[in-house]
Amino acid sequence: MVLSHASSITRDDAVACTFASRYVREQLPRYRMPERSIPREAAYQIISDELMLDGNPRLNLASFVTTWMEPECDKLIMGSINKNYVDMDEYPVTTELQNRCVNMIAHLFNAPIREDETAVGVGTVGSSEAIMLAGLAFKRKWQNKRKEQGKPYDKPNIVTGANVQVCWEKFARYFEVELKEVKLSEGYYVMDPVKAVEMVDENTICVAAILGSTLTGEFEDVKQLNDLLTEKNKETGWDVPIHVDAASGGFIAPFLYPELEWDFRLPLVKSINVSGHKYGLVYAGVGWVIWRSKEDLPEELIFHINYLGTDQPTFTLNFSKGSSQIIAQYYQLIRLGFEGYKNIMENCKGNAAILREGIAATGRFDILSKDAGVPLVAFSLRDSSRFSVFDISENLRRFGWIVPAYTMPADAEHVAVLRVVIREDFSRSFSERLVNDVLKILRELDARATHAVRVSSATAAQSEDGGVVARKSVLEIEREVAARWRDAVNKKKTGPC
Numbered sequence: 001m002v003l004s005h006a007s008s009i010t011r012d013d014a015v016a017c018t019f020a021s022r023y024v025r026e027q028l029p030r031y032r033m034p035e036r037s038i039p040r041e042a043a044y045q046i047i048s049d050e051l052m053l054d055g056n057p058r059l060n061l062a063s064f065v066t067t068w069m070e071p072e073c074d075k076l077i078m079g080s081i082n083k084n085y086v087d088m089d090e091y092p093v094t095t096e097l098q099n100r101c102v103n104m105i106a107h108l109f110n111a112p113i114r115e116d117e118t119a120v121g122v123g124t125v126g127s128s129e130a131i132m133l134a135g136l137a138f139k140r141k142w143q144n145k146r147k148e149q150g151k152p153y154d155k156p157n158i159v160t161g162a163n164v165q166v167c168w169e170k171f172a173r174y175f176e177v178e179l180k181e182v183k184l185s186e187g188y189y190v191m192d193p194v195k196a197v198e199m200v201d202e203n204t205i206c207v208a209a210i211l212g213s214t215l216t217g218e219f220e221d222v223k224q225l226n227d228l229l230t231e232k233n234k235e236t237g238w239d240v241p242i243h244v245d246a247a248s249g250g251f252i253a254p255f256l257y258p259e260l261e262w263d264f265r266l267p268l269v270k271s272i273n274v275s276g277h278k279y280g281l282v283y284a285g286v287g288w289v290i291w292r293s294k295e296d297l298p299e300e301l302i303f304h305i306n307y308l309g310t311d312q313p314t315f316t317l318n319f320s321k322g323s324s325q326i327i328a329q330y331y332q333l334i335r336l337g338f339e340g341y342k343n344i345m346e347n348c349k350g351n352a353a354i355l356r357e358g359i360a361a362t363g364r365f366d367i368l369s370k371d372a373g374v375p376l377v378a379f380s381l382r383d384s385s386r387f388s389v390f391d392i393s394e395n396l397r398r399f400g401w402i403v404p405a406y407t408m409p410a411d412a413e414h415v416a417v418l419r420v421v422i423r424e425d426f427s428r429s430f431s432e433r434l435v436n437d438v439l440k441i442l443r444e445l446d447a448r449a450t451h452a453v454r455v456s457s458a459t460a461a462q463s464e465d466g467g468v469v470a471r472k473s474v475l476e477i478e479r480e481v482a483a484r485w486r487d488a489v490n491k492k493k494t495g496p497c
Contacts, residue, residue, distance in 0.1 A: 015046060055402050061420045061434075062404040064248055064278040064374075068425040073331045076324070077283070083323035085123075088312050094323045097330040098123050101276075104333050106290045108254050109246075109263040109272055120297055121290035122315055123276075123326050127247035128167035129317050130273035130289035134243050135171045135205075137271065137291070140298045142205040145239075151202075159199045160208040161191025162409040163215050165247065168208060177205065183411040189216050189368065193225040197232050204240050206270070211262055212249030215408060215419070217374030219249055222262040222269070229268055241270040241296075247287070248374045250274030255342040256349060257372065270296045276329045279345070279374075281336070281424060286325035344424050348375040351431055352422040358435035364442060368417055375422040380415060386449035389418045395441045401434060 014027035028034050028046070057067040069077075080094070088095040099118070106119030113119055124130045139156050146153035157178035160168055164181070172179035182195045190213050200207060207229060209222045222244055233239055244262060246253070251274060253260055263269060269292065276286035291297045302315045336344070352375035359365050359379050369378040381389055393405035408415040420434070 015050075055397075056400055058425055059400045060402045061426070062402050064275070064421050064423070065284045066277055066281050067283075067423065069281070069283060069328065069332075070335075073328050073335075076327050076331055078324075080324045080327050081322060085321050085323040085326060086312075086314070086319055091323060094326060098326045101326065101329050101333060102288065102290065105250075105274065105288050109250070109274075109290060111264045111290060111292060119290060120292075120294050121288060123329075124273075124287040124289060124316065125285055125318065125321055126277065126287040127165075127245070127273045127275045128170070128287075130287045131167050131243075131245060132171050132175075132317055133315060134271040134273055134289050134291075135177065136175065136301060137297050138205040138241065138243065139175065139177060140301055141296070142203075144298065155203050156205045157201070157203050158206055158208055159196050159204055161196070161210065161213075161220065162411075163190055163213045164208065164210060164245070165214050168245075178203075180204075181410070184409055186412050186415055189213065189408060189412065190218050190220045193221050193228055196225060197228040200229065200232060200238075200240050202236070202238055204238075206241050206243045208243050208245055209262075210249075211244055211246040211253060212374040214248070215406075215417075216369045216378045217248070217376040218370050219253065219257075219260070219262065219373050222266060223260075226266040226268045233268075240268075242266070242268045244269055244272045246272050247275040248278050251276075251279035251281070251341065252345050252374060255338070255345045264292055276325065279348075280329060281332045281341075281344070282325055282328045285322065286329055345375070348422045348424060348426070351375070351426055351428055352377055354428055355420060355422065355431040355434065358431060359438070362435070362439060362442065368415075369419075376419060377422070378417050378419040380417045384416070387445045389416045391445055392438065392441055393418060395444070396437065399437045401437065 013030050015030050028038070057063075060067065083091050083094060085091070085094060085098075101123065102121040103113075103119045106113060106121060111119055122133070124133065135158070138158075142156055143153040155178065156176075157180050158168070158172065159180045159182070162181040162184050169179060171177065180199050182191045182199065184190075191209065196207055207225060209220045209225055211219050211222065213220070222242065226242060229240060229242065244250075246262075249262075250272065253262060263272060271289060271291045273287060273289045274280065276282045276288055277284045280286070280288075297315070302313050305312050305314060353371070356367055356369070356371075356377045359377060360367055364382060365379040366382055367377065367379050369376055381387075381392075389405040393403050396403050403418055403420055405416060405418050407413050408417070
């Protein structure tokens with residue numbers, strides 16, 4: 001979320017009209033509602049013109065979020081865009097489609113569902129809401145148990161790695177739960193299960209494992225975490241569970257790594273969230289959270305309403321939301337099936353391998369991402385003395401590419417990387433073109449750094465001979481700017497939800 005603020009780009013507090021001047025002769029106020037109406041054609045043209053300055057979503061390699069769907073699904077989305085999902089009695093088929101999605105995903109995650117049972121889960125607006133709901137369930141269940149035992153229940157905590165997405169920090173802050181983070185180290189950018197279990201205490205409501213780190217795409221070892229935590233629970237008499245944040249990896253692992261044990265096959269895994277709008281292949285606005293059983297979702301968290309026609313159970317943070325993304329998810333699940341998802345994920349993995357090889361072949365970068373995991377390529381400069389990854393990221397925008405540069409969390413803040421996320425619509429030709437553009441930028445930055453060194457040397461010589469105070473070289477100025485930028489990046493978490 002970006003907090004609203006008035007732009008200082010122009011002093012003119014109005015929206016200028018160009019083509020729309022055929023219909024509108026006066027400029028529109030920028031931050032106040034206009035007094036009079038304007039023709040629909042004019043409103044469309046004004047907004048369309050401003051949106052032209054946005055980046056191209058297909059070239060936004062920072063985002064895990066889906067940017068392309070089939071035209072048939074686009075039609076379904078537009079046809080249901082006026083349906084409010086919460087009106088379950090009015091739109092019973094939409095509710096049924098959501099229930100089908102929950103059950104399909106639960107079976108995909110190997111939930112222990114009997115023939116006479118249905119899965120326990122809910123659709124959300126993304127993994128952030130899903131994590132909030134799962135966290136609340138863990139907190140309430142822990143509190144209830146502590147009350148029964150007559151023990152304090154005012155200091156709950158969650159153990160995670162420092163590589164978690166910012167939504168975990170939001171949950172901890174909003175719902176007053178201590179976040180105990182396992183620090184990272186250079187070369188190891190995921191949570192260490194051994195260190196995580198060491199941090200567990202009687203107030204730990206769950207340990208959160210990440211299946212697909214935002215930073216490098218790597219899967220954390222949930223199986224080892226389950227085994228170590230099982231032993232600690234036996235030794236202490238505690239019952240600390242595991243939540244798997246599979247926002248990125250939940251729709252990848254079942255198709256590419258079916259033998260990998262990370263889901264409900266592990267006894268301590270009580271809930272899993274996944275983003276439908278990432279590798280679930282749906283446009284932004286849908287996530288899912290699945291619980292192992294009804295016992296893992298406290299009944300008191302579920303609200304029952306009847307003012308929309310019938311008794312309706314609801315467990316969400318918001319109320320009204322669109323139905324179109326739920327319908328789009330169902331379309332993808334039945335349209336693609338297991339075979340289709342597997343083919344797409346294999347293609348993404350193959351394109352990531354092509355890009356990884358191209359980046360490595362430049363001889364200028366170290367690849368930090370792993371072959372197994374989310375299909376992305378994270379890489380750092382071997383030599384940052386002349387320019388930084390932030391310079392490369394900025395220059396890539398000239399070619400239309402949006403590639404993020406960021407520093408790693410504690411205790412690996414000194415490592416700065418670039419990351420390219422490979423989605424379904426990122427082709428092999430895109431990979432080849434991106435590598436060529438990176439090579440062009442490297443040559444330009446090399447030439448600029450060489451020129452800056454020459455200017456610096458000449459200025460220093462002039463200072464020594466004539467007593468002139470030397471000015472900062474171009475290279476020194478660039479490094480100062482890059483350092484300020486790194487400081488700004490260090491103060492915030494990166495990665496979309």
